[in-house]
Each structure stands twice: as structure tokens, then as C-alpha cells.
Amino acid sequence: SLALVLSIPLTIANGQPFPGRDTLQIIAFGVVGVSLVLQGLTMRPLLQRLGLARDTENEGEAALVQARLRANRAAIIALDHERATGELGELPYARLSSAYRVEHEQLTQQLAEIEATQLQGT
Numbered sequence: 001s002l003a004l005v006l007s008i009p010l011t012i013a014n015g016q017p018f019p020g021r022d023t024l025q026i027i028a029f030g031v032v033g034v035s036l037v038l039q040g041l042t043m044r045p046l047l048q049r050l051g052l053a054r055d056t057e058n059e060g061e062a063a064l065v066q067a068r069l070r071a072n073r074a075a076i077i078a079l080d081h082e083r084a085t086g087e088l089g090e091l092p093y094a095r096l097s098s099a100y101r102v103e104h105e106q107l108t109q110q111l112a113e114i115e116a117t118q119l120q121g122t
Helices: 001-006 021-050 056-085 092-122
Strands: none
Touching: 001 021, 056 092
């Protein structure tokens, strides 16, 4: 509608100004502006009323916890693999690996508890 109204010529064939051009432009801008603002402001309440709204903030946090949980589990598997294959070599590295494994296990437990809490909340 805006493109149509803006394409109205300034003058008609005899050189006089197009009658009501300014009024048509104001009406078109008003209709488009009000419909966008009104629609934008009422979309969230409408979706909530229909039961279609999602809480994306909590979903993002849950996805982050799940990603960190997977990364910690992968780190534990990698440390166990290095220990089992003897890739750690010298004793100080083996001790360090054990300390890292304990740390990853604790963090994995904490993340699993957070994930369980998030699942209960949904």
C-alpha cells in the first residue's frame, strides 16, 4: 500500500496537483504504522493465550548446560582413554590426569543436577 500511494503522481494531466494525494499518503502511513505497532505489541500476549509461547531464555540456559555436560563427559572419556593406552607417559602427567578427571567428574555431577532442576521446572 505504501508503494502504491508513493507512486501516485504529483500532478494530473492538466498540471494541477493530484487531489487528495497528501491525505492518501497520511492514511497509508498511518494504517501501516498502526498495524505494525499493534501487531508487534499484541503478538506475545496472543501466543501466550493460545499456549504457543516458548520461554527462549530458559531454553538457551538449558542448551548451554547440556553442551557443557557433554563436553565434560567427553573430557572424562578422553582422560580414561589416555590412561588406558598409556599415552600419558611420565608419572606427573598421570597424576595431573587423575586430578583433571576428578575435577571433571565433580563438574559433570553439578551440571547434571542443574539439568535435572531445569527439567523439573518445565
